[in-house]
Amino acid sequence: MAEKTKKKKLSASKSKTLILLSMVMPGAIWFLLLRYLPMAGIILAFKDYKVYTKAPSFWNNLMHSKWVGLKNFKFLFATNDSWVYIKNTIGYNVLWIILGLVVSVAFAIILNEITQKFVAKAYQTMMFFPYFLSWVVASYFVLAFLDPTRGLLTHWMSAHGMTPIQWYSEPKYWPYILTICNVWKNTGYSTILYLAAITGIDASQYEAASIDGATKWQQIRYVTLPHLRTMICILLIMNVGKIFNSDFGLFYTVPLNSGSLYSATQVIDTYVYRVMTSTNNIGMSTAAGLLQNLVGFVCIITANKVVQKIDEDSSLF
Structure with a gap:
């Protein structure tokens, strides 16, 4: 009898395992085909990739292309503009990580304080909607305001006796734009994550704080923010890992690829794209991507170690 019971439990365990594996399998296959197998192409970063007309297959081209070592990496640091786009990439990311954290947490707390569910859901939808728009669409919204002849701001400045600004030829305004x-496009996504963490806080803690005489600000400081610490640290670590990357769509389409704005809008991704399209050198773009990922990996490990020293429970791994 005991043996039959044991066999039934083993069979049930195997059945449960198969069900769980079947649920994981599509994601595992997706990662294998689109994330792990393409990693073999990293070798392109160390070769001068050429297309051979006799047998123009990828693997044949790869095997017969000349090995150039670290030559493809040098172009990132070989020009006078290297400091400009590296500074822009890191500077924008640092600013947006800090600003995105403050704004997202603030909006999440504000939304949590709205008592009318319909109003709260409406605000959440309006904040989250821009996240799904492409930067091409967003660039037309920006153009509607900044167009030098028909823009809303241009007409407003003219109507008030001011000289219209040529936005697409003045780099000094573009860090703000x-x-x-x-912030407009990405705040909604982060806000939803923080709001989900806030709604998971036990309501009895707020009731206890209120009974003890805590004001609303004190409840936020001593109840809400401590419970958000883990979420803040995890998102912060993940964002630090992308500090050497940039949103190509934002920096390429919103300024309309204006050459006069490169001092403020040129970042690593746009620079690599422009070099690759002019030289048709795939090895250079692969080298840039590999370097960005290596720097990101080091940043994630470093940030995680720092968080572990401060609060081990809030670390990513």
């Missing part, structure tokens, strides 16, 4: 665009 790009920051506003980034």
Whole structure:
């Protein structure tokens, strides 16, 4: 009898395992085909990739292309503009990580304080909607305001006796414009994540704080923010890992690829794209992507170690 019971439990365990594996399998196959297998192409970063007309297959081209070592990496640091786009990439990311954290947490707390569910859901939808728009669509929204002849701001400035600004030829305004665009598009997504964490806080803790005489600000400080610490640290670590990357769509389409704005809008991704299209050198773009991922990996490990020293429970791994 005991043996039959044991066999039934083993069979049930195997059945449950198969069900769980079948659920995981589509995602595992997706990662294998689209994330792990393409990693073999990293070798392109160390070769001068050429297309051979006699047998123009990828593997034949790859095997017969000349090995150039680290030559493809040098172009990132070989020009006078290297410091400009590296500074822009890191500077924008640092600013947006800090600003995105503050704004997202603030909006999440505000939305949580709205008592009318319909109003709260409406605000959530309006904030989350821009996240699904492409930067091409967003660039037309920006153009509607900044167009030098028909833009809303241009007409407003003319109507008030001011000289219209040529936005698409003045680099000094674009750090602010790009920051506003980034916050407008991405804040909603982060806000939803923080709001989900807030709604998971036990309501009895707020009741206890209220009974003890805590004001609303004190409840936020001593109840809400401590419970958000883990979520903040995890998202912060993940964002630090992308500090050497940039949103290509934002920096390429919103400024309309204006050459006069490169001092403010040129970042690593747009620079690599422009070099690759002019030289048709795939090895250079692969080298840039590999370097960005290596720097991101180091940043994630470093940030995680720092968080572990401060609060081990809030670390990513």
